[in-house]
Amino acid sequence: MAQLGDQTQAQLLMRDMGLTSQNIERRRQIVGLEPQDLARIAAVKDLVLGHVEELTAVFFDYLASLDESRPLLNDRVLRERARQFKREHLAAMVQSDYGPSYVEQRVELAILYGKAGLELRVFLAAFHHLLKAIGALVLKQFEQSPLGGFDHFISLKKVAFFDIGIIVDVIVFDRERVIRQQQDAIRELSTPVLQIRERLLLLPIIGVIDTHRARLITESLLKAIRANRAKVVVMDITGVATIDSKVANHLIQTVTAAKLMGAAVIVTGLSADVAQSLVALGIDLEKLNTVGDLQGGMEEAEGMLGYSVVSAGTAPAAIQT
Amino acid sequence: MVVLSDITISIEREHDIVAARQKGRELAARMGFSGTDQTLLATAISEVARNIVSYAGRGTVVLSSVEEQGRRGLMIIAEDHGPGIADVGLAMRDGYSTGGSLGAGLPGAKRLVDDFELSSTVGTGTTVTLKKWLR
Incomplete structure (x- = not known):
């Protein structure tokens, strides 16, 4: 035997x-x-x-x-x-x-x-x-x-x-x-999906995206959308140095899948260099909702969900009492 | 054209693509390319290396620092002995792909650099040569 x-x-x-x-x-x-x-x-x-x-x-x-x-x-x-x-x-x-x-x-x-x-x-x-x-x-x-x-x-x-x-x-x-x-193990640890507020998720992507990791990212995002009943996702790609046509394709597919599940995706942190190379590659990113930086993306997401963040100094008097 | 130095990276798997573009970025930085040009070069290397993995399975990427008529540049030669490209004109057209991708690889890589040459023979293999000059 x-x-x-x-x-x-x-x-x-x-x-x-x-x-x-x-x-x-x-x-x-x-x-x-x-x-x-x-x-x-x-x-x-x-x-x-x-x-x-x-x-x-x-x-x-x-x-x-x-x-x-x-x-x-x-x-x-x-x-x-x-x-x-x-x-x-x-x-x-x-x-x-x-x-x-x-x-x-x-x-x-x-x-x-x-x-x-x-x-x-x-x-x-x-x-x-x-x-x-x-x-x-x-x-x-x-x-x-x-x-x-x-x-x-x-x-x-x-x-x-x-x-x-x-x-x-x-x-x-x-x-x-x-x-x-x-x-x-590292791959799995490196694709966290974080809940920031009710129905708002943050997906920070850092490092190299290969086919395997792209699949993991999509999977964990879709799972988190379902579990948190999320409506808006902010995907931050500040930490991604190179985006070629294959990686761009993965990102587009992830965004499309999220949309099908009822969540809008805002992509933030696209660097000037990466933006230029994507344009040169001729990739149509019209489908993506991009906002310059993470802060701007979070503000837009909060606006979409009807939140407004108010500084404590300017908060209505009724709350201050 | 004079080749001042060169590095050969064998391409077989997905992580070889990453290695090739990291080496390319390092070389570009050493040669004095701007941050944007480094990214454009890394993306171009990524596209041609990815083509090797997707269509030929195995090949090499040679990155060299070259000089011609008083100007310096980075040359990328991606070579494989894969099936070759039957219709080069079609492969260079935007949105055309036999591999289910965006079809942006070869025409895109061409727009990322200054000089682009593609030679391919069916059954023998494909060689793509890209050059970007320092401004």
């Missing part, structure tokens, strides 16, 4: 990382795997297949010499699975088929390394020792023509670097997961 769970985990991860067949094809191009490499790999296939056990031992013996790999090696279950994966890896490495199922095996192994807390530099060192051992075998077979031996080894090395690329990406992607989660 655990096996099945991990397999789906590898497939899910491949999807999240964008490891599609197209991406895999691109990775093969990047390391420069060409038909002639496949021919050379086929020529040393039997040699590698004949030494799978020995080569697996080289990898794990080297790991065993390092304290850093204890977490992996001390756990019997993880260790045995890693060994089995490595045997399968060596066999698959020389089959000349480096498509999605090969990549899935690599991802599976990387997940296992991640689980065991195997550091990247430790893995790389052990992998280097494995490659050295493979290189020694290949050169021995090509004793008569060392140059040919070198070419054959380099072809295999391309596959090795293709593999390393995947393993590194999986481990880095896993680490970045924390950063992504924090980013999501």
Whole structure:
């Protein structure tokens, strides 16, 4: 059952990382795997297949010499699975088929390394020792023509670097997961909708608006309009440095959606620079009700709702008594 | 034309667009462009970088400080190996979009800068070159 769970985990991860067949094809191009490499790999296939056990031992013996790999090696279950994966890896490495199922095996192994807390530099060192051992075998077979031996080894090395690329990406992607989660949290925190008065909301937008954030802004605004039965919303974009056509489109859509829910939107804080670039872009903002600054926007909104703010000094005498 | 310095930014995801326009704004400020021109340049970079993400998936934006006939300027080259644009004339028309956007990207970017060049071959890719000169 655990096996099945991990397999789906590898497939899910491949999807999240964008490891599609197209991406895999691109990775093969990047390391420069060409038909002639496949021919050379086929020529040393039997040699590698004949030494799978020995080569697996080289990898794990080297790991065993390092304290850093204890977490992996001390756990019997993880260790045995890693060994089995490595045997399968060596066999698959020389089959000349480096498509999605090969990549899935690599991802599976990387997940296992991640689980065991195997550091990247430790893995790389052990992998280097494995490659050295493979290189020694290949050169021995090509004793008569060392140059040919070198070419054959380099072809295999391309596959090795293709593999390393995947393993590194999986481990880095896993680490970045924390950063992504924090980013999501910040995004959500950074789109507050504030109620200023009965039926009046303030939506201050600061920083970069991307597609994801624009969607969040729209969502939280519409929810707040409903919850507060708001009639007027002041959207302040003083803190947005650049508005391109896509972001402008998002803003227009948000305003339109708010209108459909019965709330008028006043946009404030459009800087002179941004105004000029929007005009140059040819974006029609006629639909937007814009007011120069936040103060002006608040005054207009209060007027629309029938509030009038009076300074205490000039308040009617009746209230002063 | 002499290129004095250049920075290459690879564009693949939405946050690369942000990085590209921030770099552009920094370079423009260093070169002595006014605040308004910095914003116009950042917006232009945003448009061409966004086109790469939306239509080609992957590409590069090169920002360079250039000199020609005694004047200095900022040059933006956005290049991709995507599907290319079949009808350049149509793509440059306001309000035309195959991607469900406002259709303001390319014609808008053209109005944000002084020089604009677009070359595209279907199946090979697209290169957009923008230049804005210091006044």
